[in-house]
Amino acid sequence: MEAFELMKSIRWSDTNGEPVCPCCGSVKKPFFLKTRMQFRCRECFHTFSVTSGTVFAGHKLSLQTYLLAIALFTNAAKSISALQLSRDLDVQYKTAWVLTHKIRESLMEYNLQDKFEGTVEMDGVYVNGYIRPANNIDDRVDRRKVFKPNKRVIISVRQRATLSDEAIGAIKTKTFVLKSENATDIRTIAYNHIKAGTAIHADESNAYDDLHAHYTMRRVNHQIEYRGDNGENNNQSESYNARFRRMQYGQLHKVGNLYLSNYANEIAYREDTRRWSNGAIFRDILTKALHAPVSNEFCGYWQGNKRVSERLGA
Template sequence: MSQHFLLSSKARTISVRKIASMSESECYEYFKSIRWSSNKGNPVCPTCGSASSHYFIESRLQYRCKDCFHTFSITSGTIFHSHKLDFKVILLAIVIFSNATKGISALQLSRDLDVQYKTAWVLSHKIRESLIEQKSDDKLSGIVEMDGVYVGNYIKPANNINDRIDRRKAFKPNKRVIISLRERNLLGSGAGKTKTFILKSENNVDINAIAKSHIAPNSEIHTDENSAYDDLLAHYDLKRVNHQIEYSGMNGENNNQSESFNARFRRLQYGQCHKLGTLYLSNYANEIAYREDTRRLDNKAIMDDILSRCLADNSISNEFCGYWQGNHRVAERLGA
């Protein structure tokens, strides 16, 4: 039996120890190499696009463009705009986030970085936000699996059995289902692209809307026998598996890759965060989708990819910049 990828040396190409041994100036140069990788790490004015006409204000770690006189920094216009943490602390947070294959709680991150819980919570959510904002909008095609995993429906029963209430048919206002779409790799090595959506229930209307917007016509879709997927047969080659009998059908019909997403999400829910609200559930779901899609990459490649997403132009956080001063998300993200 071959060795699991995470046990191999190929999976370990960066470490917390290596980042911790770097100086603040070295971390700053690393940020430069990622932010302006297309210009070999040399600054590019975010306003006029000039790649050479600027000078460095060393005391403020800022640049001033000689063409348009705009003053900018390495994090201007990015998810880390107006940051107060050192570059080294941010880089440590990203490598810790990258190494946590099943997610990490803000409380653990605050202990690892020796920062307040509030700081760690906002920082981790800014990273999650960058994963959402920079994800691809391309439609999935080929063989696509769909499945749902329910969250937010558990109420702890009373201690005495005579005091317990049967809530199985009761309305649960915070109950949500995460619908995962996973495109299989052509070479049979699991799934390569994953998309997630939050619904209040598995139903025909929402499932059809998601499929129409995110799955190419005539694709082959694999699901279980939930009736919410029945109407997909009209536009797609629908394959069903009866999970009461088997995990995989006689002709290979299964949604095991979506089940793999469900399993990893449960590890985040039960093992890390313990309780997830509805407001930011889409962020956590997309994080697990990203971890599933990058599970075969070494940790430095994952760290560099996350950092490049965080340093993308015009990606200032609208929901977490000034969060503790009252700038909150107004409503949860539901549907397609």
């Protein structure tokens, strides 16, 4: 019952927790079907629950289980694997897999609104480019020269906190999955998401050379130094990359390309909220899960409803 009240208050925060019909928008106090914990609209007679129209729609688990899943997800600084969650919640692996992905998906919409400004860092981290060396030394090839079809790069764009902000480090982050760190995509990302004139810190990769025309570029050559003579550095990007690696190697072990954009965004969210209290993060994720536009993507996943292609691009 406590879980029900909490979800009700967050789902319908605009009306002080009073249910709003998701079908016709009526705010007339609906009938409450107590045995089913459902509401029935007085105007259109639509029946709905506290999770109808949210990522948890048509739920089969108890509301407490969803809250516990979000709490465990919140506490996992380098993410949580479906295997771990299935043990902690005592549910099937498949159930836990879908649950973690529904939570990740509800985090996707965040940070879409404003363009980045002030001081920004951009950098890429490569994933899934590993080729196992052949057993026999004579069969081994120069792996630098082999085409790696699964190799991807995650470009993170992070806006630094300004001196007047309470926060330090970065305050917002967006991520993009590309097949390579190339000038065309980097330019598109920058033009679409960063205001002209912004100071951008980037490394020596020539993919960033075109940005000099519209931005104040601060380059740092990592081959020789981590911090340029004038304070050029990519510390926030490095922090992002490091957390992504900790998730990859420490928790998930394998991050498939199909859902790479979701994993990349999850780490962006975790980096941006790292100084918040656990209680604040829990409430924020629950709010997002109960307000995110309904995605049917993970409904019936194990019955064959799978994402068909990755989300790539700028």
